[in-house]
Every structure is written in C-alpha cells, then in structure tokens.
Amino acid sequence: YMDMRKPKNYPPGPKWLPILGSALTVSSLRKQTGYLYRATICLAESYGPIVGLKVGKDRQVVCCGYNAIKEMLTKEEFDGRPQGPFYETRTWGTRRGLLLTDEEFWVEQRRFVLRHLREFGFGKRTMAELVQEEAVQLVEDFKEKIKKSKDGKGEIMEMRDAFSVGVLNTLWSMMASKRYNSEDKELKDLQALLTELFANIDMVGALFSQFPFLRYIAPEASGYKTFVNIHQQVWKFLRAELDSHKDTFILNQPRDLMDVYLQMLHSDDKKESYSESQLLAICMDMFMAGSETTSKSLGFGFLYLLLNPEVQKKAQEEIDRVVGRDRLPTLNDRPNMPYLEALVLESVRVFMGRTFSIPHRALKDTTLQGYHIPKDTMVIANFAALLNDDDVWDHPDRFCPDRFIGCDGKLIVPDEYLPFGYGKHRCMGQTLARSNIFLFSACLLQNFDFSVPAGQAPPSTLGVDGVTPSPGEFSAYVSLRS
Numbered sequence: 001y002m003d004m005r006k007p008k009n010y011p012p013g014p015k016w017l018p019i020l021g022s023a024l025t026v027s028s029l030r031k032q033t034g035y036l037y038r039a040t041i042c043l044a045e046s047y048g049p050i051v052g053l054k055v056g057k058d059r060q061v062v063c064c065g066y067n068a069i070k071e072m073l074t075k076e077e078f079d080g081r082p083q084g085p086f087y088e089t090r091t092w093g094t095r096r097g098l099l100l101t102d103e104e105f106w107v108e109q110r111r112f113v114l115r116h117l118r119e120f121g122f123g124k125r126t127m128a129e130l131v132q133e134e135a136v137q138l139v140e141d142f143k144e145k146i147k148k149s150k151d152g153k154g155e156i157m158e159m160r161d162a163f164s165v166g167v168l169n170t171l172w173s174m175m176a177s178k179r180y181n182s183e184d185k186e187l188k189d190l191q192a193l194l195t196e197l198f199a200n201i202d203m204v205g206a207l208f209s210q211f212p213f214l215r216y217i218a219p220e221a222s223g224y225k226t227f228v229n230i231h232q233q234v235w236k237f238l239r240a241e242l243d244s245h246k247d248t249f250i251l252n253q254p255r256d257l258m259d260v261y262l263q264m265l266h267s268d269d270k271k272e273s274y275s276e277s278q279l280l281a282i283c284m285d286m287f288m289a290g291s292e293t294t295s296k297s298l299g300f301g302f303l304y305l306l307l308n309p310e311v312q313k314k315a316q317e318e319i320d321r322v323v324g325r326d327r328l329p330t331l332n333d334r335p336n337m338p339y340l341e342a343l344v345l346e347s348v349r350v351f352m353g354r355t356f357s358i359p360h361r362a363l364k365d366t367t368l369q370g371y372h373i374p375k376d377t378m379v380i381a382n383f384a385a386l387l388n389d390d391d392v393w394d395h396p397d398r399f400c401p402d403r404f405i406g407c408d409g410k411l412i413v414p415d416e417y418l419p420f421g422y423g424k425h426r427c428m429g430q431t432l433a434r435s436n437i438f439l440f441s442a443c444l445l446q447n448f449d450f451s452v453p454a455g456q457a458p459p460s461t462l463g464v465d466g467v468t469p470s471p472g473e474f475s476a477y478v479s480l481r482s
C-alpha cells in the first residue's frame, strides 16, 4: 500500500504497483515505440509535460517541455546526481568522477579540470592544433582507401564508426598525450568496450539499479555482470596509462591533464576530494561523455548528408568560397562559415533529439513548475521532446541546417537549443565537441563527395537505442571531388 501511494502534488503519471511502481507501463510503451525516450513522450501526451514515475525503487520525473527543462537545469535544488548501486559500481563502489557526482566534491573537481583543460586546449590554440592534426589524418586515411580502390576515384566505406578514432585521439591527447593510428589493437579494444557499454545501459539506470536485489539473484540477466566486467577492463586500460605517467612524471613540467592532476596529488594544497582513483574516474568520464557523443553526432550528420545531397552541396559551396581547395579548413575559418556551423548544430540536434540528458537529483524537497518534488527524486530532461518540438522547430524530422541561419545570413541559436545542457552541470566539452564536428565535417566535405552506393537502398534514420542512440551501420560511396 505504501509503495503505491504517490507523494502529495507529485507530477501526474501512470499508477504505481507494489515493488514495480510504473515499470510495466514504461517497459510496454518502450517495446511498442522501440525507445525509452519515445515511451516517455507518449506518457507526456497523456499526462502533460512533466511526468511523475516510479521505476522499482527510483522516483523519476521526466520533463518534456522547455519551461520545465529550463527550470530543472537552472534551479540549484536539482544540482544533485542520482545515487545508488548503478552510479557507484562504475567507480569502485563509491561516487567518483565528474559525470555523476555532486555537491562540494563535484564543485572542486569540476573547477580544477575545467581550469586545466583550458590550459591544455579547450578554447585555446593547442586544442585547435590537436583537432586539426586529427582532421588531416582523417582526410589522409580516406584518400588512402580511395587510392587502393579499383578505379582510384571512389570507394564504398563503412561510415558509422569512421570518426571514433579521431575523436578518441583528441581526448586522449589532452588527457595523456597519447594518440593511436586507426589500426591500433589497443585502441580498437577500448573502442569496442565503450560501444558495448553504451549499448548495455540506459541514461536513467539499469534493471539492477532500479531493483538492486537482482544483482544477487540474477547477476547476468539484470546486466550487472556485464556492467562490472566492462568497467574492470576500462579501469585496467586507464590504470596502465596512469602507472606509465607516474614513472615518467617530472614535477612542474606537466605534459597533459594526468600530469597536472598528479602534480596536485603531490602538492600541500591537496584537498580531500583529490585521489588517484578520482583521477582514473575523471579519465573514464571524459571517455564516456566525450567519445561516443561526438562520433555519433558526426555519424548521424553524415547519414543525413547522404540522404540530403542539396545540404552537402551547400556546405561544399561555402567551403570552396571561404577556404578554396589549396589548403584545408581550420578552426579560424569558423566565423566566416555560418552554414558549416549550422550543420554542426543540426548534426548534434538530430543526435541528441533521440535521447535524454544525464539525470539530475533533487537535493532537498522542492517544486518544479508548481509540482512537489521530494528529496532524492531523479529528474530527467527529455531532449528528444525539446529538440523535436514542432512548435519550435519547423519540420523537426527534416535535416535542415538552414533553420539556424537568420535572414541576414548569420547564425541564430534558439533558446530551446540545449543539447549540451544548461546551468552548473552544463557540458564541459562543448567547445571541443563542436570543434571536432566542425573541422572533421569541413575537411571531409572539402575533399570528398558522399552518396548512397549504387544499387543500395538509402540508409535508415531509425538508429539503435542505448545510453546514447547510435546510427545503424551504413556505408557511403566516397569519391574524390572533381
């Protein structure tokens, strides 16, 4: 009876059953629609833009409208991150890292990492150089493949994972001064691990976090065992790099973020929140937050470019006009290339328009749009609803960079465009992500044409569900531009 009772003035939603809460309703809608984000949009159609749920032990409130999302992202009472086995198992049973920590611990660590990432990139030249280096390499790799093709003019290439090495390299160069070539076994293993991990979890937790007893009675079926195994392998990879950094570290000569952090660990100013395990967790979070998100935005972007040759042509015209063909585009060209910038925004919109944000948690009893939200409720922004709202976006299902271009030809970004979040937890890698997507897209489009391979059906835009959505496998005929 207690389990079925909702708190007074809790946001409306389906009824709660003992132990399960509203899990059955959510999972049957998820089966029907194919995606969790769509299931919650269906619920919002019945109950309004703020839906109150309980899944197992977790009270969850899903926000689907702009006003609710903006309020939850700006109100300090919602600056917590969820707690529980799912969020702790990933970091040795305690809360560590940047993505899923909160309060004083997170404030200290976020501030430190942001300050030093700025030093090693993030908005400064050094980051521009790293991204540029990877873009050059990407163009070289594509050219090499075409050179080996039958006619030396074009080749059918697998596109979904074409960008992940370059993206991982920019991240890993900043953190540990290391980059890999695309055939490297170690890198491929790491990539496979991340992909498996992302396919096996949800942003709002997993079966074993909502029903913790499943860890003991059904460790395999609840996903707990896989989750632990994958994390152990990621830790092993990171630990090896940390050990090698410790062996070669020279005080006051930091090479990268790992060194700066090690320096802090040796310093007298070291606060309690700093530790070696926290450094490993920061690295893991950067990978989790930065790699798949950026490469999947690029993946979706190029998928839609295949389906919309007129967009591709318009982008190429801008590149030819502003940069020409004698040199590669650089990040300095950005102010003169609003259409390419708009293409970046649209690629991120179609990617994040298929998912949720990272959940927040109410740090105390509070209100949201007038509803009562009890302490420790998980509060989730449904970006899919916001970024596909047809009151805001004209034909949201279309891939249309022009929606970000004003009558004067300049870039305009509507307030509702929040795929990187907003407020104190906003994305720490927005600059890097947008730079990567901009330069990789511009350099590739300057040199190649992308089309659906002859005889193949156009690829589907449905995507594959997971913690972040991914485009299904698709190939493109990539040819040298005439």
Ligand code: HEM
Pocket (backbone or CB within 6 Å): 073, 098, 099, 100, 110, 171, 285, 286, 289, 290, 291, 293, 294, 297, 348, 352, 357, 358, 359, 419, 420, 421, 422, 424, 425, 426, 427, 428, 429, 430, 432, 433
């Ligand atoms: C297209 C690429 C990306 C998208 C769409 C994206 C989006 C987001 C979103 C929606 C959040 C959560 C905001 C919130 O909870 O309110 C976030 C947080 C975060 N992102 Fe990104 N992100 C991207 C790339 C990156 C990159 C490249 C990095 C790393 C360098 C990164 C690092 C982080 C971190 C560390 C957080 C946690 C911040 C905190 O809780 O204080 N992200 N990102």
